[in-house]
Amino acid sequence: MKAPDLKIKYQxxxxxxxxxxxxxxxxxxxxxxALVSSLxxxxxxxxxxxxxxxxxxxxxSYAAREATRWASxxxxxxxxxxxxxxxxxxxxxxNYVKNLNIWLNPSALTVTTQWIPNNLPGSQVxxxxxxxxxxxxxxxxxxxxxxSAHSQMVISQ
Numbered sequence: 001m002k003a004p005d006l007k008i009k010y011q012x013x014x015x016x017x018x019x020x021x022x023x024x025x026x027x028x029x030x031x032x033x034a035l036v037s038s039l040x041x042x043x044x045x046x047x048x049x050x051x052x053x054x055x056x057x058x059x060x061s062y063a064a065r066e067a068t069r070w071a072s073x074x075x076x077x078x079x080x081x082x083x084x085x086x087x088x089x090x091x092x093x094x095n096y097v098k099n100l101n102i103w104l105n106p107s108a109l110t111v112t113t114q115w116i117p118n119n120l121p122g123s124q125v126x127x128x129x130x131x132x133x134x135x136x137x138x139x140x141x142x143x144x145x146x147x148s149a150h151s152q153m154v155i156s157q
Contacts, residue, residue, distance in 0.1 A: 061149040067127045068151035075155035076119040
């Protein structure tokens with residue numbers, strides 16, 4: 001004798017909580033990803049721009065320090081020691097700064113040189129450099145930020 005073929009079908013009386021909520025949740029992950037990723041990239045670009053800002057300030061400060069050092073050894077009595085660009089003039093110092101191998105735009109640099117009281121050894125040379133920095137943000141337009149660095153040394157020759 002053969003056993004009867006019994007097929008038992010499970011039919012829940014009502015739908016479960018997950019099956020009620022699931023149809024309304026379609027596409028929510030995409031919207032959440034869009035919101036979170038846009039915020040993430042905004043913060044990432046802000047961090048990169050701040051890194052570039054600090055690097056630019058460091059380069060301006062370095063250029064001022066190097067220009068002051070260069071001018072301090074090219075005073076009015078350096079004719080035999082340094083035949084080229086001796087004694088240093090404001091134009092020579094400006095050209096020296098603009099020819100440094102730093103990644104700044106030379107046309108955006110403003111170099112101001114002052115000797116106190118004159119260009120003789122024992123006097124002081126002051127070099128002030130200004131540079132206009134503009135944020136490179138894809139979302140925001142910002143105004144130009146002017147950075148300046150000042151350096152002072154005693155003239156040795």
